[in-house]
Amino acid sequence: MLAAAGLAVDAYLHAHLADRYDAIASSVVGQGTLFRLEAALAALAALLVLVWRRLPEDLFAALVAVGGLALLLVYCYVDVGELGPIPDMxxxxxxxxxxxxxxxxxxxxxATLSLLLVRPRGGRGH
Incomplete structure (x- = not known):
């Protein structure tokens, strides 16, 4: 539940903030679009950890959560600049x-990393 809640809040906040970042764009993609993509991935990950407790879904959720946090911190503390189609964020x-x-x-x-470490017993994943 904690993993799904964190991912749901992440999804909501990225969707909520996306229009604020639409003006920041490279020649290919805008930051607002990337925020909407993060919102969609986080929402899907939240749904997956609620519905299925299997390794692929838990791994996907962990990658979304860890990756999102890593990118937030990198773009807060490092001026990476524009990277190909990714705008300077x-x-x-x-x-x-x-x-x-x-x-x-x-x-x-x-929470998602703990899901990866504590696997449910039995073949169904619940």
């Missing part, structure tokens, strides 16, 4: 929604 400021996203992703990362 450097934003060295913390604000309420960004802090809430980081906390949600950290909770989801810890």
């Amino acid at each position: 450097y934003e060295p400021v913390w604000y309420g929604e960004k802090e809430a996203t980081a906390v949600a992703q950290a909770v989801a990362a810890l």
